[in-house]
Amino acid sequence: MPAMRFSTFRRAGAALFLAALAPLASLAANSIIDDAKARCLIGEQTDGYLGVVAGRSPNAEVRREMRDVNQQRKNAYTRLAERNGVTVEVTAALTAEKLISQAAPGHCVRRADGSWTEIR
Numbered sequence: 001m002p003a004m005r006f007s008t009f010r011r012a013g014a015a016l017f018l019a020a021l022a023p024l025a026s027l028a029a030n031s032i033i034d035d036a037k038a039r040c041l042i043g044e045q046t047d048g049y050l051g052v053v054a055g056r057s058p059n060a061e062v063r064r065e066m067r068d069v070n071q072q073r074k075n076a077y078t079r080l081a082e083r084n085g086v087t088v089e090v091t092a093a094l095t096a097e098k099l100i101s102q103a104a105p106g107h108c109v110r111r112a113d114g115s116w117t118e119i120r
Helices: 002-028 031-038 060-084 088-101
Strands: 042-045 050-052 108-110 116-118
Touching (some): 031 042, 042 088, 060 088
Parallel strands (some): 042 108
Antiparallel strands (some): 042 050, 108 116
């Protein structure tokens, strides 16, 4: 019986943790980023950060916005990781899974193997 309670507790904890990740998705919500993602200049990566799609050359404004969003994400991941007793990398990876699964058709995402693919 104690194992079942622990398992239930772990599932509930995981659900709460994933719910806490939801606000992080909004860190990418700006028109410059949205436009660049729609044109596959930049995309979500499995490490939880935005990256430049291979072979693409976003302009300086897009690169600046991407750096700003990535810094905001890093700060948010750090706070969330500290609150939940996990690493920043775990927090970022869980968020990446969510962001990649929600990527719109036409957006590019970077897979774990490093390849970029367009969502259909």
